[in-house]
Amino acid sequence: MKGNPLRRVFPHAVLAIYIGISLFPLLWVLNSSFKTNKEIIASPWSLPQELLVANYWNAWTGTHISQYFMNSLFISVVSAVVTLTLGTATSYALTRMKFARISKVIGRVLLLALIVPVGSLLIPLLLLLRDLQLYNTPLALILPYITMGLPLTVFMVSAMMKSIPSELEEAGIMDGLSIYGILWRVIVPLAGPPLVPVFMLDFLSNWNEFMMANLFLTKEKFRTLPVSMVAxxxxxxxxxxxxxxxxxxxxxxxxxxxxIVQKRIIASVKA
Known part of the structure; x- marks a missing residue:
């Protein structure tokens, strides 16, 4: 029956259970971050008897977490920005320009890049970075992150660009805009909200990456935060x-x- 209240309650109940399971580890870590060792071991599920803010000060000053934090932030942001910029330009060329054969070849190469597992590229990348004298430098992560993130970024942005009417480009040409002017002054402003989730996906992938960061950056001053968590x-x-x-x-x-960008994310979902 359409009026059955169970049909309305069941999806919300499943969603609430999923959110609870997803947030539980985060809430447990947050709760434990204000407790002493004795409290965590004796009663791991209880609330702290008093908020022990000294744990945060100890973590910030007792290790080089501030340096690792800035290293990860710099590498992740630069990689995500460059990936999104190159991916947007590539998507525009593949979807809006007349390069039928070349576009198909590039599309197949990018699709193949999504299939290749990252683990199989670690040793070749390590040897290449050593030959280029980029090993143990920030570029040892920035360049691979850009390369790994570009295929998925191109496919996501291309799908969005196909929905933009070509009449807007024709209007830009009538106004005397060049190809680059059309891209950055017409296409990108229209694609602003959908580009935000793509940037978020690239940033999160770079921020949480561990294997390449552990292998390509062995100097402590360049170490990223995920690798430092082990130490x-x-x-x-x-x-x-x-x-x-x-x-x-x-x-x-x-x-x-x-x-900061939640409104744009919601706008892109509604679009």
Whole structure:
């Protein structure tokens, strides 16, 4: 029956259970970050008796987390911005210009790049970076991140650009705009909201990446935050509260970026 209230309640109940399961680890880490070691071991599910803010200070000053934090932020933002810029330009060329054969070849190459597992490229990339003298430099991660993120970015942006009417480009040509002018002054402003989730996806992928960061950057001054989390276990001398605080630091950029661009994300979903 259409009026059956169970049909209306069931989807919301499933969604609520899914959200609860997804948020539970985050809430547990947040709760533990304000507790002492004794409280975490004796009663891991209880609320802290008092908010121990010293865990955050200990995590920030007792390790080089501030340096690792800035390294990850710089590498992730630069890689995501360059990936989105190149991906947008490539998508415009593939979808709006008349290069039938070349477009098909490039599309197949990009599709093949999505199939190749990242793990199979680690050793060749390592040897290439050493030959180019880029090993243990920020470019050792920035360049692979751009390369790995470009295929998916091109496919996502291309799907969005196909929905933009060609009449808008013709109007730009009548106004005397060049190809680059049409792209950056007509297409990109129209594609602004859908481009935000693409940037978020690239940023999160770069921010959370571990394998290449662990292999290509061995110098401590260039180490990223995900790799450093492994070392925090020893550096913090089994201080679980400070370790949880360090994990919360790694979530700050993700939460801030989402809060800043959430309206654009919602707009892109509605579009």
């Amino acid at each position: 925090f276990y020893d550096q913090l001398n089994m201080n679980y509260g400070s370790l949880c605080a360090a994990i919360m630091f790694s979530l700050i950029p993700v939460v801030l970026i989402y809060l």
